[in-house]
Amino acid sequence: MSGKARFLTFEGGEGAGKSTQIRLLANWLETQGVEVLLTREPGGSPGAELIRDLLLKGAVDRWLPISEALMLAAARADHIERTIKPALEAGKWVLCDRFYDSSVAYQGAGRGVGIEEVQHIQEIAFGDMRPDLTLILDLPVEIGLKRALAREGAKSDMEDRFERMERSFHETLRQAFLSIAEREPERCVVLDADQAIERLQENLRTIIMDKALLS
Numbered sequence: 066m067s068g069k070a071r072f073l074t075f076e077g078g079e080g081a082g083k084s085t086q087i088r089l090l091a092n093w094l095e096t097q098g099v100e101v102l103l104t105r106e107p108g109g110s111p112g113a114e115l116i117r118d119l120l121l122k123g124a125v126d127r128w129l130p131i132s133e134a135l136m137l138a139a140a141r142a143d144h145i146e147r148t149i150k151p152a153l154e155a156g157k158w159v160l161c162d163r164f165y166d167s168s169v170a171y172q173g174a175g176r177g178v179g180i181e182e183v184q185h186i187q188e189i190a191f192g193d194m195r196p197d198l199t200l201i202l203d204l205p206v207e208i209g210l211k212r213a214l215a216r217e218g219a220k221s222d223m224e225d226r227f228e229r230m231e232r233s234f235h236e237t238l239r240q241a242f243l244s245i246a247e248r249e250p251e252r253c254v255v256l257d258a259d260q261a262i263e264r265l266q267e268n269l270r271t272i273i274m275d276k277a278l279l280s
């Protein structure tokens with residue numbers, strides 16, 4: 066099958082299940098005959114992966130919020146040009162683990178740079194590049210942080226700088242993602258992430274079918 070190339074993003078707070086669900090969805094899409102590129106942010110191109118390390122590791126107060134916003138925009142511009150656009154042009158579906166909305170939520174709302182400011186920075190960096198569909202995994206903050214913490218226990222390479230930020234920061238993120246979905250209901254679908262992995266995956270597949278994205 067060779068339908069239209071699609072650009073899907075997964076968003077939500079820490080430990081919501083984005084990476085778990087995106088992998089399962091990529092596997093399923095491949096069984097449907099779709100060629101998939103699975104990528105992530107921050108990162109997704111060699112240069113952007115270097116910026117990822119700067120952003121996700123080290124002391125919580127390592128960067129000013131504005132510096133984070135600018136680094137993310139720089140990384141995203143590189144990722145779009147060198148990874149995302151070539152894949153879409155080759156007819157692949159691009160599934161991206163976090164994208165534009167994470168900057169709006171984390172740096173715009175959570176870190177206080179301002180929503181419009183973050184949008185403006187991104188416009189300067191790469192113009193307009195919106196996904197066909199954004200899946201927002203919504204979960205009470207406590208549950209997400211617990212999941213993330215349990216997972217980090219098994220990892221030596223800690224990418225937990227944002228996880229370590231205070232509780233109120235994570236509450237702000239959750240509301241920010243929900244506000245994005247309210248502002249752009251055509252692009253965004255909010256899913257209850259407080260359910261079993263397989264159930265959530267079924268819901269995702271149903272959304273893809275209902276929106277006729279495979280045709």
Ligand SMILES: Nc1ncnc2c1ncn2[C@@H]1O[C@H](COP(=O)(O)OP(=O)(O)OP(=O)(O)O)[C@@H](O)[C@H]1O
Nearest residue numbers: 078079080081082083084085212213216260261262
């Ligand atoms: N629906 C679920 N129920 C219970 N545990 C889950 C569920 N989904 C994922 N997990 C587990 O929670 C942890 C975090 O999941 P995952 O890494 O997919 O989240 P994430 O949204 O990608 O997190 P991050 O924002 O930190 O990248 C993993 O250990 C995963 O196995």
Ligand SMILES: [Mg+2]
Nearest residue numbers: 083084085162
């Ligand atoms: Mg993840």
